[in-house]
Amino acid sequence: MNTVQNTIRSNKLVPAFCYDHLNKDYDIFMVSTSEQYIPSGAAFLDCEEKPDVRAIAYESGKTFYILTTGGSVTKNSLIAMLRSYEEGDTLSLREVRAEEVKPHILLQLLLNGLNNPSHPMLRFNNLTGKLLCYRPEWINRDKDDFNWGLTCVEVHVNEDMACSLRAHQMSSIRLRGKMDFKDKKRQFRDFPQYRFANHHQMLKRAGEQEHNADGNFIMKPLKDERAQVGFLNFASWDEFQMSKIGVLYDLYGCIEKELSEYVRLDFQTYPITKTLPLRKADLDSFKDVIGKSVREKRIRLVDEVQSSTSEAYLGDIAEKLREMLTGVEVTVGKRISSRCYNICYIYDRPHYEELSAADPHTVSTNGAVVQHITVENFDYHADAAVMNVLKEMVIKNDVMNGKISLVDWPAFGFTGDWIFGIKKESVKKNDLKAEATYWFMTIHPNGGFEISGMERNLFNYSAFDELMDYFDDVNVMGVVQNADGARNLIRKTALYSVPEFERVGDILKREAARDEVGGIGLLSVCRGIQNTKLSDQDRQNLEELIGMIDEEESYGKKEILGQIRSRSLKQKISEGLYEDTGVLLKAYLRSQGAREQYLHGVVDINYSEIDDTHAIYCVGDIGSGMKQKLERAAVIREIEAVGGSDLIFEELLPLMGVEFVRYGQLTVIPFPFKYLREGIKMDV
Incomplete structure (x- = not known):
């Protein structure tokens, strides 16, 4: 493994295949259907249970691949086996050499073949063309030893060689009544069923005779639930193993042990051009701004629930607000006031949908600042939840007044206007084509701004028309332009930064010894x-x-x-x-030295200039005083200078060093985009 300090180390894999060894030890077959596509739950995608079939890889479309032990199966016997399945008669097959297979498919085949029940801590399962990994501890087993479900992590390599670690929830079919099957295209009967195959707790596809058996699972969470596996936890060796990076650590160890003859893996790295280190204590000034604004404007709690307990509940919230913000004036009433910050107590959207009643979420507020809290989801005992509501109201007030107050915009030192733009797809109604709208925010050096929304109009050219054209690329999530007309695009990618997980894992294992x-x-x-x-x-x-x-x-x-x-x-x-x-008595992985050595690119704001017109950046957790558990990865965005422009995005890095967009966390794109989204909601 070759890694360099002071880099953004991405999840983009760089494989070096030994094709001679692959072609000698394995046979690879490409299987295609004459139908329009292969259903994602087709039974023949689990034919790896058959002898000599090592792995299956399937993404989507009309083709999947089968890996077999070299010389163990003939083409005719394999096609006969496939055609024994329902819809198998639509399949055709041809043998291919390893170098003919796209690199991401070939690598996925090799990974899917790691179906190894002997690993003491991680189970590898090649199910329906995917690689699913789970720990025995992730099985939800009751006192009677019945398995109600399990959490697993899918390891997937996309066509750009980005490795994703996506958490899924498998649930017992006993719980089907608690699952949501609103999507008519995929009902309960359309989901493949799985069950434990042996004492090693390996999963397999349930056969026809086992269909709907009591111990079966489908890959679907219960309604309003989702699978959760944290990205990284280095509090201890045990906690590390329960994270996605812990899964990657074990998986990578198996690759080096079992596949080193066929492939060597590295991770794409990008030299860090600039790091913006941050301290939490330096990011709290916006709370003082919120306190001052709320005291000046006052708060009105509006009861739109009108239940037997709502009045008392809002009284408790009023006391909480007075406790948090000394001197603030709080009143409770039934109507919104244009002179106050209004917190409206309502139900969640499904309540109004079931009653076919008007939803207060969508009712015009007639120029008043309104933030909704719901019966179902708001917890006023949490200071962070209350502060987040107050912050949202201050942002809305800024949008109405056309002036940024939450931060000192002139302190950034910009001498000219900046433009921030996004595209919003309109909702499609009555089978009519949805028209896109484009929204732009122009911020002046003093922090004043205007927000403009528009549609394409061939007969009315505007200064923003050229900026609209960039959004024809579906991966463009935003555009920025400075006073000189230089333009940079912000693009989505499938990349995120990964730590030096091998070294982190080794250190924690040594600490646990x-x-x-x-x-x-x-x-x-x-x-x-x-x-x-x-x-x-x-x-x-x-x-x-x-x-x-x-x-x-x-x-x-x-x-x-x-x-x-x-x-x-x-x-x-x-x-x-x-x-x-x-x-090793104790690992000190939160220290500055350890962060620089093992977590570079994972914490703080990091920027890498690739060439004159391309750069990437990622925003992680605040490094100084960081927690030992990171719930999410630091997503990597791509920057492109267009129209002959220079890269200007580095100047905007400080605009992500704020915590008021995602309360308690840094924002992943410059905060003016938050103001722009609020302006769209408020239809300014």
Whole structure:
């Protein structure tokens, strides 16, 4: 594995295949249908249960691929086996050499063949042309040992070689009444059913005789639920294994062990041109702005639920607001006030849909600032939830007044106007073609702005028409233009940044090992630390530790750590022991040095200029004071300078160093796009 520090390390795989070995040890067959497409749940996509079929890879369309052990099966016997399935008579087959197969399909075939029940912690399952991995701990088993479902992670390589790790939920068919089958194109009968095949808890497709059996699953969550597997957790070795990156760590180990003769994998890296390191304490100034604005404007709680408990509930919210914002005036009423910030208490959308009643979400507010909270989803006990509501109202007030107040825009030092643009598809009605609208926000150096919405008009040319053309590319999610007319596009990609997961996993595994340290080695490290700069408390603690060490004894990690009071002294002793003995007392992966070594590109805002007209960037968690658990990956966006322009996006990186768009997190595109979306909702 070749990685470079100070890079954005992406999930784009760079394979080096050994085609000679692949063609010698494996046969590959391309299978096509004469129908328009292969149904995603077709039974023959699970024929890997047949002898000598190692793997199947299927994405979509009319073709899938079969990998078999070399010389173990003939073309005629394979086509006969396929045609034994329903709709199998529509299939045709031809043998292909490894180098004829698209690289992402070939790699997916090899990965799907890792159906290895001997792995102690991870199960690999090639089901319906996909690779699904899960941990035994992810099975939802009750006290009677019945399996109600399991969570799994699909490992998929797309045509651009981007590796995705997508969580899925399999649910027991006993729970079908709690599943949502509103999509008439895919009802319960259309879902393949799976079951555990053996004591290794490997999954297989349920056969005809097993269909609708009590222990079967389908890949579908219950209504209003979704599969959840965190992206990265380095709190401990056990927590790391339960994350998506933990799955990748084990998968990569299996690839190196079992497939190294056929493929070597690397990850595409991009040198970091600029990093914007951030501290949480520096990002809280917007809360003072919110407090000042709310106190000036006052708050009105509007009861549109009118239940027996709603009045008391809004009274509790009023007390919460007065507690959080000393001096704020809060009133409760039945009507919206144009002079106040209005928090309207309503039901969620399905409530009004079921009653065919007017939905307050869509009712015009006649120029008043209104934010809705719902019976079903709002928790006023959480300060973050309350602050988020207040923040949304201040943004709406800014949009109505045409002036950014949440941040000091002039402090960014822009000397000219900036334009931010997006495309919004209109809702299709009555079989008429949906017309797209284009929205642009022009921000002046003083923070004042205008928002304009328009449709294409061949007879009325505007200065924005050229900007509209860029949105013909479906991956373009935004356009920015500076005062000189330079234009950059922001594009979606399937990429995200990954940490140095091999090294992180190895460190956590070493930390979890039940090693002991000999007294002589421990004394040597402690005496070496005596000669370094220490606080009085740490020096006293160190002398106490030295006094208790017996050179003839060995000491466990917990025993040593239990005698050390401060984090700084623990880290010094841990680093010294690791350097001298290879025993790791504790991993300090949140430190600045560790972040730079193992998490570069995963935390803070990182920008990489690829050439004169292309760059990428990603926005991760705030590095300083970060948590040990990252729920989501840092998505990589692509920047392109168009129309002969230079790259200008680097100037806008500070506009993502704010927490008020995604409360408590950095925003992944410049915050003016949030204002623009609010302007669209408010139809300014």
